[in-house]
Amino acid sequence: MAFALRAVHSIATAAPAFRATARVARRAAAVQTRAMADEAGEEVSPVELVDVRVGKVLKAYKHPEADKLYIEEIDVGEAEPRQICSGLVPYMSAEEIEGQNVIVLANLKSRNLAGVPSHGMILCASDEAHENVELLVCPEGAAPGERVKFGSWDGEQSQPHTENQMKKKKTWEKVAPDLKTTADCVAAYKGLEMVTSAGPVKCKSLANALIG
Numbered sequence: 001m002a003f004a005l006r007a008v009h010s011i012a013t014a015a016p017a018f019r020a021t022a023r024v025a026r027r028a029a030a031v032q033t034r035a036m037a038d039e040a041g042e043e044v045s046p047v048e049l050v051d052v053r054v055g056k057v058l059k060a061y062k063h064p065e066a067d068k069l070y071i072e073e074i075d076v077g078e079a080e081p082r083q084i085c086s087g088l089v090p091y092m093s094a095e096e097i098e099g100q101n102v103i104v105l106a107n108l109k110s111r112n113l114a115g116v117p118s119h120g121m122i123l124c125a126s127d128e129a130h131e132n133v134e135l136l137v138c139p140e141g142a143a144p145g146e147r148v149k150f151g152s153w154d155g156e157q158s159q160p161h162t163e164n165q166m167k168k169k170k171t172w173e174k175v176a177p178d179l180k181t182t183a184d185c186v187a188a189y190k191g192l193e194m195v196t197s198a199g200p201v202k203c204k205s206l207a208n209a210l211i212g
Contacts, residue, residue: 050161136202146197
């Protein structure tokens with residue numbers, strides 16, 4: 001009887017370690033598979049090459065020279081907040097933006113919008129007529145700066161393109177047409193849900209909507 005109890009205890013204590021080892025093995029296999037694909041010249045899905053991150057909006061205010069633009073200061077996990085300009089004035093107030101955990105396309109080159117530098121883009125859902133626009137919002141617990149994934153949070157990711165590669169290879173232009181919300185208002189790429197460590201990314205009410 002004592003032997004049987006010891007055996008059961010050994011199996012129980014070994015199970016978590018076995019599961020952890022299995023997870024590590026799966027991830028290592030995924031990395032190796034991706035490396036082999038790169039060596040063979042196989043293309044990585046373009047959605048793996050965009051740097052889409054969780055961002056915490058610290059401040060949002062009207063652009064002094066452009067009626068339809070807000071200027072946002074957003075924590076995307078870097079030493080300093082990103083400054084991003086977005087054309088959201090017709091759709092929501094600055095108060096509705098401040099404090100939100102939003103989704104930021106981070107590997108775009110900085111550019112001037114009406115004289116103000118803007119480095120990145122806040123992703124939103126909109127209807128086809130672009131009359132209704134809503135923020136894509138992350139669940140509580142998602143950390144500013146974490147890179148979102150598509151499909152499973154446990155899946156491996158490729159290194160994102162640099163800002164120069166994004167422009168040269170038109171990576172975002174390849175991804176954007178296939179970004180849409182599902183019937184449950186979850187952001188997705190070709191049906192693969194956009195997920196954070198805390199769960200899926202959603203908009204408030206726009207189902208089967210465009211994302212950009």
